Amino acid sequence: MHENGAGGAGTTVLYDGSCPLCKAEIGLYRDRDVDGRLCLVDVSAQNAALPQGLDRQAAMARFHVIASDGQVLSGAAAFIEVWRALPGWRWLARLAALPGVEPILEVTYRAFLKARPAMVRLFVAVKRF
Template identity: 55%
Template sequence: MADPDARPPQHEITVLYDGACPLCRREIGVYQRGAGDAPLRFCDISRPDVPAMELPAGLTRQQLLARFHVRRADGVVFSGAEAFVQLWASLPGWRWLARLAHLPGMLWLMERSYRGFLRVRPAVQRLVVRLERRQDRG
C-alpha cells in the first residue's frame, strides 16, 4: 500500500536567468530564498564561463538572455509566462499563482503582459542601475 503522506516524485527544473540584469538578479534572489527543498537549479547564463552544454540545444545565449527560460530535467524548455508558471509550480508559497495561470485566458494575458514588459525592460534596468549607484554612494 502506498504511503498517503509520501510526496510525489519531483523533477528538477533549471532556471536560466540573466545575472547581469539587476531586475533579474533581485527576482531570482526572491525565488532562491523561498525555494526550500524545491527541486531547482539556478544557472546564470550571463556568465561567459557557463559551458555551452549547460544551455538548451537550439537556443543561443542571446536568445536565452532576451527572455526568461526554465528547462525541465527531461530537456523540455519553457519560455516567458510559461516558464514563470513552471517555476511557480515548484516553489512553496507560489503554487497558487501557477494554478491561477491555468484559468481560461490567463496564460495568454500573462504572456502579453510579459512581452510588454520586455519592451520597457532596458529603460527599467537603466533606472535600477542608477538607483543602485545612488544607494551605494550614500
C-alpha cells in the first residue's frame, strides 16, 4: 500500500481526505489491501498530484481512480476498479459486470452524492456521541 504518491500499486485511488465518510471508506480499503495493489492519494492535500484534466474541486466532489492502464475512472466505474483489486471484494466487481448493473450503481452513487453533505453531518454527530 502506498499513500499520497506513485509506487508499484496497480490502481491509484483519489479520495477526499477532508470527508469523514470518505476517510472511513478508505480505511476499509486500506485494511483489505493485503497485496498492496492500491495507491491512496488524499486529493484534499495541497501537494496531491492530480492527473491532467482533473482539478482538485472535481476530484473532491466525486470518487476517482487511475487504473493500472492509466485510464481515469469515476463514480461507479471507479468503485468497481477498486473492488477488482481487493481480495474478498472481487465478487462485487464480477456482479457489477452483469448487464445493467453498472448503470444502476452509477444512479445510486449520484443519489448518494446529493445526500453526502447530510450524511457527513450525521456521521460526525454520531462519532461525537
